[in-house]
Amino acid sequence: MTTAARLPKIGFLGVGWIGLNRLQALSASGFVEICAVADPNPEMVAAALIEAPQATPMMALEDLLAADLDGIVIATPSALHAEQSISALEAGLAVFCQKPLGRSEKEAQAVIDAARRADRLLGVDLSYRETCGMKEIRTLIQGNEIGRVFAADLTFHNAYGPDKAWFHDRQLAGGGCLMDLGTHLVDLSLWALGFPEIGTVSGRLYAKAQIAGPNDVEDYATVRLLLKTGAEVIIACSWNLNAGQDADISATFYGDKGAARFRNINGSFYDFQAEHLVGTERRVLCGPPDDWGGRTIVEWGRQLASGSRFDPQIEQHLSTARVLDQVYRAHAR
Numbered sequence: 001m002t003t004a005a006r007l008p009k010i011g012f013l014g015v016g017w018i019g020l021n022r023l024q025a026l027s028a029s030g031f032v033e034i035c036a037v038a039d040p041n042p043e044m045v046a047a048a049l050i051e052a053p054q055a056t057p058m059m060a061l062e063d064l065l066a067a068d069l070d071g072i073v074i075a076t077p078s079a080l081h082a083e084q085s086i087s088a089l090e091a092g093l094a095v096f097c098q099k100p101l102g103r104s105e106k107e108a109q110a111v112i113d114a115a116r117r118a119d120r121l122l123g124v125d126l127s128y129r130e131t132c133g134m135k136e137i138r139t140l141i142q143g144n145e146i147g148r149v150f151a152a153d154l155t156f157h158n159a160y161g162p163d164k165a166w167f168h169d170r171q172l173a174g175g176g177c178l179m180d181l182g183t184h185l186v187d188l189s190l191w192a193l194g195f196p197e198i199g200t201v202s203g204r205l206y207a208k209a210q211i212a213g214p215n216d217v218e219d220y221a222t223v224r225l226l227l228k229t230g231a232e233v234i235i236a237c238s239w240n241l242n243a244g245q246d247a248d249i250s251a252t253f254y255g256d257k258g259a260a261r262f263r264n265i266n267g268s269f270y271d272f273q274a275e276h277l278v279g280t281e282r283r284v285l286c287g288p289p290d291d292w293g294g295r296t297i298v299e300w301g302r303q304l305a306s307g308s309r310f311d312p313q314i315e316q317h318l319s320t321a322r323v324l325d326q327v328y329r330a331h332a333r
C-alpha cells in the first residue's frame with residue numbers, strides 16, 4: 001500500500017501587496033501547505049489569514065525558522081531579501097524570493113552560494129517571463145523564426161511609481177526605477193536571447209528630470225547593452241513619467257527575417273499582446289486573458305513538491321545583477 005506524499009510546508013515572510021497576491025496563487029495551486037505567515041504589520045497578517053486561515057500568524061523570520069517548515073516565500077522590502085534568504089537557506093529551507101534577489105551582484109551571488117551549499121531550491125519572481133506573450137516570443141527567437149536578432153528595445157514606464165516610502169530610500173530599495181523595473185527588462189532581454197555574452201554596458205540615470213547624483217533615487221533610467229553577438233539592447237524605464245496612460249510596457253526584438261513585439265494593451269499593467277511582425281504584416285501570437293502573475297511561484301511550488309533541490313539555472317540572475325551594478329557604479333563616479 002502506498003501513502004500519499006506529504007505536501008511541503010511553507011511560510012510567507014512579508015505579506016504586503018505582492019506577498020498577498022502570490023500567497024493567493026500558491027494557495028490555489030494545491031502543491032504546498034501554507035502553514036505560517038509572518039509580517040511585523042498585524043493588518044497585513046490579518047489580511048493574509050483570510051486567504052490562508054489554517055496558517056499560524058507570526059511576526060518575523062526567526063519565528064518561521066523555528067516552525068519546522070520546508071520552504072519560505074520572501075516578499076519584504078528589497079534590502080532584506082539577500083540576508084533573509086541566506087538565513088533561511090542555511091537553516092535548510094527552500095526559498096522563493098521576490099526580485100531583486102540582492103541589491104548588487106555580490107548580494108545575489110551570496111544567496112546563490114548559500115542555496116548551492118545547502119542544496120535547496122531557490123526561485124526568484126521574474127514573473128514577466130511567464131506571460132504567454134514572452135514565452136511565445138522566446139520560442140520564436142530560439143526557433144530562429146525572426147532570424148539573427150540584431151536589436152532589441154524594451155520599456156517599462158509606470159506613470160505612478162511606487163506608493164510606499166521604502167521604495168524611495170536607496171538603502172532599503174537598492175536603487176530606484178532601474179532596480180525596480182529595469183531588473184525585469186534586463187532579465188527579459190537576456191532570457192529571450194538565451195543569455196548571450198555581454199560586451200559593454202552603459203546607462204544614464206535621472207532624478208526629477210536632472211542627471212541623478214550618487215545619492216539620488218533615479219526615476220528615469222536608460223541602459224544600453226552591446227552583446228558579443230553584435231546585437232544592441234536598449235532599455236528605458238521610469239516612475240511617474242508623463243506617459244499618457246497608466247503604464248507603457250513593451251519588448252521588441254528585431255531580426256533579419258522578422259520581428260517580435262510584446263506590448264501592454266491600453267496602458268494596462270496586466271494585459272499584454274505578443275505579435276510576430278514581417279514587413280507590413282502583423283500576426284497576433286497571444287493576448288488576454290492570461291493569468292500570468294502567479295505562474296513563477298506556482299512552478300516553484302510544483303518543483304518543491306516533486307523534491308527538486310538546488311537548480312544551477314538560478315545563476316542566470318547574476319547576469320542581470322551585474323548589468324545593474326555596472327550602470328550604478330559608472331553613475332556613482
Ligand SMILES: NC(=O)c1ccc[n+]([C@@H]2O[C@H](COP(=O)([O-])OP(=O)(O)OC[C@H]3O[C@@H](n4cnc5c(N)ncnc54)[C@H](O)[C@@H]3O)[C@@H](O)[C@H]2O)c1
Pocket residue numbers: 013014015016017018019038039040041044059060061075076077078080098099100125126127128164180
Ligand atoms: N515580481 C514582481 O513583479 C514584483 C511586483 C511587485 C513587487 N515586487 C517586489 O516585492 C517586494 C515587496 O514589494 P511590495 O510592493 O509587496 O511591498 P510592500 O511594502 O507592500 O510589502 C512589504 C511587506 O514586508 C513587510 N516587512 C517589512 N519588514 C519586514 C521584515 N523584517 N520581516 C517581515 N516582513 C517585513 C511589510 O510590513 C510589508 O507588509 C519588493 O522587493 C518588490 O521589488 C516584485
